[in-house]
Amino acid sequence: MLLLVVGIGAALAPGGTAAASRGIDWSHCGPRLQCAYVRVPLDWSRPHGRQIELKVARHLASRPGRRIGTLFASPGGPGESGFDLVAGAGAELDAIGQGRFDIVGFDPRGTNGSTRIRCFRSHQGLVRFWRGTEIPETTAESEAFSRKAAELARRCGKVSGALLRHVSTADSARDLDYLRRLLGLRRISFLGLSYGTYLGETYANLFPDRVRAVILDGVVDPVAWAKGAEARLAAGVAPSDEVFARFESLCQAAGPSRCALAVRGSVKAGIDQLMARLRRGPIPAPTADPPGKLTYADFLLSLFEPLRSPEEWPLLAEQLAAAEGGDGSALEERARPMRSPQGWSAVTTSAAIQCADGPAHRSAAEWPRVIQRFESISALQGAVQGWWQWAPCAAWPVRDPGRYAGPWDAKTRNPILLIGTRHDPNTSLANARRAARLLGNAVLLTHDGYGHLSFKDPSACVERAETAYLVHLAVPRRGTVCPADREPFAAR
Numbered sequence: 001m002l003l004l005v006v007g008i009g010a011a012l013a014p015g016g017t018a019a020a021s022r023g024i025d026w027s028h029c030g031p032r033l034q035c036a037y038v039r040v041p042l043d044w045s046r047p048h049g050r051q052i053e054l055k056v057a058r059h060l061a062s063r064p065g066r067r068i069g070t071l072f073a074s075p076g077g078p079g080e081s082g083f084d085l086v087a088g089a090g091a092e093l094d095a096i097g098q099g100r101f102d103i104v105g106f107d108p109r110g111t112n113g114s115t116r117i118r119c120f121r122s123h124q125g126l127v128r129f130w131r132g133t134e135i136p137e138t139t140a141e142s143e144a145f146s147r148k149a150a151e152l153a154r155r156c157g158k159v160s161g162a163l164l165r166h167v168s169t170a171d172s173a174r175d176l177d178y179l180r181r182l183l184g185l186r187r188i189s190f191l192g193l194s195y196g197t198y199l200g201e202t203y204a205n206l207f208p209d210r211v212r213a214v215i216l217d218g219v220v221d222p223v224a225w226a227k228g229a230e231a232r233l234a235a236g237v238a239p240s241d242e243v244f245a246r247f248e249s250l251c252q253a254a255g256p257s258r259c260a261l262a263v264r265g266s267v268k269a270g271i272d273q274l275m276a277r278l279r280r281g282p283i284p285a286p287t288a289d290p291p292g293k294l295t296y297a298d299f300l301l302s303l304f305e306p307l308r309s310p311e312e313w314p315l316l317a318e319q320l321a322a323a324e325g326g327d328g329s330a331l332e333e334r335a336r337p338m339r340s341p342q343g344w345s346a347v348t349t350s351a352a353i354q355c356a357d358g359p360a361h362r363s364a365a366e367w368p369r370v371i372q373r374f375e376s377i378s379a380l381q382g383a384v385q386g387w388w389q390w391a392p393c394a395a396w397p398v399r400d401p402g403r404y405a406g407p408w409d410a411k412t413r414n415p416i417l418l419i420g421t422r423h424d425p426n427t428s429l430a431n432a433r434r435a436a437r438l439l440g441n442a443v444l445l446t447h448d449g450y451g452h453l454s455f456k457d458p459s460a461c462v463e464r465a466e467t468a469y470l471v472h473l474a475v476p477r478r479g480t481v482c483p484a485d486r487e488p489f490a491a492r
Contacts, residue, residue, distance in 0.1 A: 059090030076194025157397030294328025411440025
């Protein structure tokens with residue numbers, strides 16, 4: 001299953017379409033694609049109070065004569081666009097259900113094309129605030145960043161305080177149930193990816209009798225997520241170093257003909273030397289556009305995305321080899337979008353939802369102890385994720401009264417299908433095992449592969465299991481392990 005998330009220019013303006021009394025007013029916005037804006041209560045405990053909008057997309061079933069129902073699809077983040085997922089990958093999602101489901105996705109409240117969280121009065125203000133900001137490395141930089149994170153939280157509270165109180169995943173689960181009702185469905189089918197699994201877990205526990213089928217791929221540990229920012233981040237970074245070690249060992253085994261890092265001998269020793277060199281100071285990035293320098297923090301940032309996609313590992317090996325040779329240009333260019341004003345803005349949206357789901361229990365002033373703990377869990381991602389996600393929560397100005405923090409043991413009529421990838425750098429297989437034990441009726445399928453989400457390391461076995469489950473509600477035998485179709489670095 002290949003999911004390519006791309007945006008489209010839908011012929012629809014905010015406020016141009018609203019939920020009708022008995023459904024949704026859809027507008028045509030692409031081949032087999034319909035779009036709408038749906039109004040929902042800001043606060044579900046006050047359904048007739050202030051309203052906000054959700055941007056929704058529907059890809060129509062390619063075999064409408066054999067249509068089973070509607071499959072809701074939710075990507076990760078939190079903060080990624082469910083609208084773009086369906087608009088850009090509707091055909092791929094349609095294929096999972098053999099063309100027998102309409103596919104619906106929406107931008108969660110607070111994000112993207114829905115009513116958005118804003119922390120600045122203007123785009124220019126956002127750019128001024130974030131311009132030149134980097135992940136801190138020194139004590140002085142860390143203290144300055146801690147103050148900046150606190151200022152960001154203050155600004156978010158000032159500009160979007162009312163919305164911030166109602167952007168938890170439980171609020172989005174209630175939105176999802178409202179969309180179910182508008183579409184006239186008794187029960188939903190749902191595909192959750194990464195953070196989208198937490199939305200699925202929350203929905204299944206809030207509304208277990210309204211579930212037909214739920215697939216959760218790249219499973220979040222719901223207990224750790226809801227417990228608080230510290231537990232959530234610890235669970236999120238825990239598998240990163242093990243996966244990077246697997247990258248090193250697979251590269252070594254592949255040899256210099258298939259992995260550029262193996263040319264010089266020990267892959268691990270070479271990367272260790274590069275990291276030690278970067279800790280002493282940056283290396284040149286002469287062919288980056290514009291030219292610059294690769295810092296240690298940017299090196300860590302540059303690993304985040306490719307570690308999630310094993311098909312990128314040969315290219316990553318080439319770029320690491322270039323850095324070992326003194327040219328950090330390619331890795332620096334990987335890092336730049338993540339620390340651009342737009343990158344920091346996306347991180348802010350993600351943090352806002354996470355802070356609503358599980359607030360921090362340590363103050364921003366305690367950053368040395370907290371960041372050090374994250375680094376002890378993962379040398380590669382502990383500090384990066386700590387500054388990205390924990391630091392804003394440590395000063396977050398509001399709490400969401402409607403958040404859901406468990407229990408997580410609801411029993412649905414049909415089993416929930418969990419898919420856990422053995423070597424996932426962000427959502428560990430241990431997460432999936434724990435969620436399977438907690439849920440009252442669940443089956444775990446182990447994907448014996450690499451990367452974040454099973455489709456990043458394709459497995460025909462996994463794809464067959466997904467289709468059998470969605471179409472026929474048939475779950476794999478307990479203990480089933482599906483191999484990936486090929487090994488990373490394998491000859492094509």
